[in-house]
Amino acid sequence: MAEWVDVGLEKDCPQGQRIVVDTDAGKIGIFHLNQGFYAIEDRCSHDNGELASGECDGDEIICPRHGARFCLLNGKALTPPAYEDIEVFAVRVHNGMIQIDMDN
Ligand code: FES
Numbered sequence: 001m002a003e004w005v006d007v008g009l010e011k012d013c014p015q016g017q018r019i020v021v022d023t024d025a026g027k028i029g030i031f032h033l034n035q036g037f038y039a040i041e042d043r044c045s046h047d048n049g050e051l052a053s054g055e056c057d058g059d060e061i062i063c064p065r066h067g068a069r070f071c072l073l074n075g076k077a078l079t080p081p082a083y084e085d086i087e088v089f090a091v092r093v094h095n096g097m098i099q100i101d102m103d104n
Contacts, residue, residue, distance in 0.1 A: 045068075
Protein backbone atom coordinates (compact mmCIF):
# COMPACT_ATOMS: atom_id res chain seq x y z
CA MET A 1 0.00 0.00 0.00
CA ALA A 2 1.28 3.46 -0.88
CA GLU A 3 2.75 5.56 1.90
CA TRP A 4 2.66 9.13 0.62
CA VAL A 5 4.97 11.48 2.49
CA ASP A 6 5.01 15.27 2.12
CA VAL A 7 8.42 16.49 0.95
CA GLY A 8 7.90 20.02 -0.32
CA LEU A 9 5.64 22.59 -1.88
CA GLU A 10 4.88 22.32 -5.58
CA LYS A 11 5.48 26.07 -5.97
CA ASP A 12 9.05 25.67 -4.69
CA CYS A 13 9.95 23.34 -7.56
CA PRO A 14 8.80 24.88 -10.85
CA GLN A 15 9.29 23.09 -14.16
CA GLY A 16 12.97 22.72 -14.99
CA GLN A 17 13.98 22.87 -11.33
CA ARG A 18 14.90 20.29 -8.71
CA ILE A 19 14.95 20.00 -4.96
CA VAL A 20 16.79 17.59 -2.67
CA VAL A 21 14.98 16.41 0.44
CA ASP A 22 16.00 14.42 3.51
CA THR A 23 13.83 11.39 4.15
CA ASP A 24 13.94 8.24 6.26
CA ALA A 25 15.30 6.55 3.13
CA GLY A 26 18.13 9.10 2.79
CA LYS A 27 18.42 12.05 0.43
CA ILE A 28 16.10 12.05 -2.55
CA GLY A 29 16.29 14.33 -5.58
CA ILE A 30 12.98 15.51 -7.03
CA PHE A 31 12.99 16.79 -10.59
CA HIS A 32 10.20 18.71 -12.29
CA LEU A 33 10.56 17.69 -15.93
CA ASN A 34 8.29 18.51 -18.86
CA GLN A 35 6.60 15.16 -18.26
CA GLY A 36 5.98 15.84 -14.55
CA PHE A 37 7.73 15.10 -11.26
CA TYR A 38 10.28 12.30 -10.84
CA ALA A 39 12.28 11.26 -7.80
CA ILE A 40 15.58 9.41 -7.52
CA GLU A 41 17.80 8.42 -4.65
CA ASP A 42 20.59 10.98 -4.34
CA ARG A 43 23.32 8.37 -4.54
CA CYS A 44 25.23 7.26 -7.58
CA SER A 45 25.47 3.48 -7.94
CA HIS A 46 29.07 3.75 -9.13
CA ASP A 47 30.78 5.11 -6.02
CA ASN A 48 27.96 6.34 -3.78
CA GLY A 49 28.56 9.96 -4.75
CA GLU A 50 25.71 12.44 -4.51
CA LEU A 51 23.94 12.59 -7.83
CA ALA A 52 21.07 15.07 -7.76
CA SER A 53 23.26 18.14 -8.34
CA GLY A 54 24.40 16.73 -11.68
CA GLU A 55 23.66 18.31 -15.03
CA CYS A 56 20.41 17.23 -16.64
CA ASP A 57 20.14 16.37 -20.32
CA GLY A 58 16.46 15.92 -21.13
CA ASP A 59 15.29 13.07 -18.93
CA GLU A 60 18.84 11.97 -18.07
CA ILE A 61 21.11 13.08 -15.25
CA ILE A 62 24.91 13.06 -15.43
CA CYS A 63 26.80 12.19 -12.26
CA PRO A 64 29.01 15.14 -11.29
CA ARG A 65 31.84 12.84 -10.16
CA HIS A 66 32.67 10.51 -13.06
CA GLY A 67 30.01 11.24 -15.64
CA ALA A 68 27.74 8.19 -15.56
CA ARG A 69 24.29 8.84 -16.95
CA PHE A 70 21.01 7.65 -15.45
CA CYS A 71 17.45 7.88 -16.66
CA LEU A 72 15.44 10.11 -14.31
CA LEU A 73 12.23 8.34 -15.31
CA ASN A 74 13.17 4.81 -14.31
CA GLY A 75 16.62 4.95 -12.67
CA LYS A 76 18.34 2.89 -15.35
CA ALA A 77 22.13 3.17 -15.49
CA LEU A 78 22.80 4.21 -19.08
CA THR A 79 26.57 4.65 -19.33
CA PRO A 80 29.74 3.52 -17.54
CA PRO A 81 31.24 3.70 -15.05
CA ALA A 82 27.82 2.93 -13.47
CA TYR A 83 26.28 -0.45 -14.23
CA GLU A 84 23.66 -0.72 -11.48
CA ASP A 85 20.38 1.13 -11.62
CA ILE A 86 19.42 3.61 -8.92
CA GLU A 87 16.20 3.61 -6.93
CA VAL A 88 13.28 5.72 -8.08
CA PHE A 89 10.19 6.76 -6.14
CA ALA A 90 6.65 7.46 -7.27
CA VAL A 91 5.75 11.14 -6.95
CA ARG A 92 2.42 12.92 -6.92
CA VAL A 93 1.16 16.41 -6.18
CA HIS A 94 -1.68 16.62 -3.67
CA ASN A 95 -3.17 19.95 -2.59
CA GLY A 96 -0.06 21.81 -3.74
CA MET A 97 2.25 19.47 -1.85
CA ILE A 98 4.81 17.20 -3.50
CA GLN A 99 4.53 13.71 -2.08
CA ILE A 100 6.74 10.65 -2.48
CA ASP A 101 5.62 7.08 -2.04
CA MET A 102 8.02 5.68 0.55
CA ASP A 103 6.54 2.19 0.30
CA ASN A 104 8.67 1.18 -2.69
S1 FES B 1 30.25 8.35 -8.39
FE1 FES B 1 28.88 8.66 -10.06
S2 FES B 1 30.00 8.05 -11.83
FE2 FES B 1 31.35 7.70 -10.17
